[in-house]
Amino acid sequence: METLDKLPGIIGYVVTNVEDGATEELRGSSSAPIGDLTAFFASASEVIKDNLSLGTISYISLSYGAHRLVVFAHESKYLGVEIERDNDPTEFIKKFKSAAAGVREPTVTIPHSISSKIKQINLVVEEFGGQDNKEHWLELLNQGLGILGGDMLPYVGIVRGFLTFKGTMPADKEDEFVQGLRATIDFLAKKAVEEMGSSQARAKIHAVIEKMR
Numbered sequence: 001m002e003t004l005d006k007l008p009g010i011i012g013y014v015v016t017n018v019e020d021g022a023t024e025e026l027r028g029s030s031s032a033p034i035g036d037l038t039a040f041f042a043s044a045s046e047v048i049k050d051n052l053s054l055g056t057i058s059y060i061s062l063s064y065g066a067h068r069l070v071v072f073a074h075e076s077k078y079l080g081v082e083i084e085r086d087n088d089p090t091e092f093i094k095k096f097k098s099a100a101a102g103v104r105e106p107t108v109t110i111p112h113s114i115s116s117k118i119k120q121i122n123l124v125v126e127e128f129g130g131q132d133n134k135e136h137w138l139e140l141l142n143q144g145l146g147i148l149g150g151d152m153l154p155y156v157g158i159v160r161g162f163l164t165f166k167g168t169m170p171a172d173k174e175d176e177f178v179q180g181l182r183a184t185i186d187f188l189a190k191k192a193v194e195e196m197g198s199s200q201a202r203a204k205i206h207a208v209i210e211k212m213r
Contacts (some may be wrong), residue, residue, distance in 0.1 A: 021039030021043060034069060058093075117178060124188050
């Protein structure tokens with residue numbers, strides 16, 4: 001979400017579907033499972049509101065360690081935004097709503113070397129996660145980007161279950177970004193070996209290679 005990309009002090013954020021809690025966009029370097037947390041507490045807020053007749057719940061704030069997750073509704077979506085623990089959630093939401101008006105999506109230009117790697121990552125997530133476990137692999141992808149993304153992080157994000165490139169990248173960063181994406185693929189491959197074993201992981205990686213041809 002372009003508005004959140006422009007606000008300072010955000011560690012990571014997730015956009016979830018109101019109906020089923022599915023992750024539609026996931027960005028940043030949060031080490032917490034903010035997708036699962038947002039879906040759970042958004043659902044819990046609806047139950048609390050209905051059962052206790054509290055009316056509309058403006059937001060839920062969850063503190064853990066040095067961080068805080070602020071969950072609130074916006075345009076038929078639930079947003080979960082991780083900020084520093086000491087930040088005031090009400091002030092943050094005010095800043096977000098103030099910035100939300102008039103934000104336009106930028107024209108995105110991506111070199112083939114990068115678009116190819118993004119396609120490969122999306123195929124890896126699809127192959128490893130399948131229909132039932134994709135959310136887990138999206139969380140691992142977000143974790144890998146947080147560790148390895150470096151200067152690329154402001155330009156990439158998970159939108160509706162797929163890694164996308166957002167914003168026009170600096171011309172002098174192409175090689176660096178390609179290396180970051182390649183390292184992220186290696187990170188996912190290592191996680192696959194840990195979780196599936198080398199034989200199954202190798203077979204799935206081979207399937208991705210075939211699809212890339």
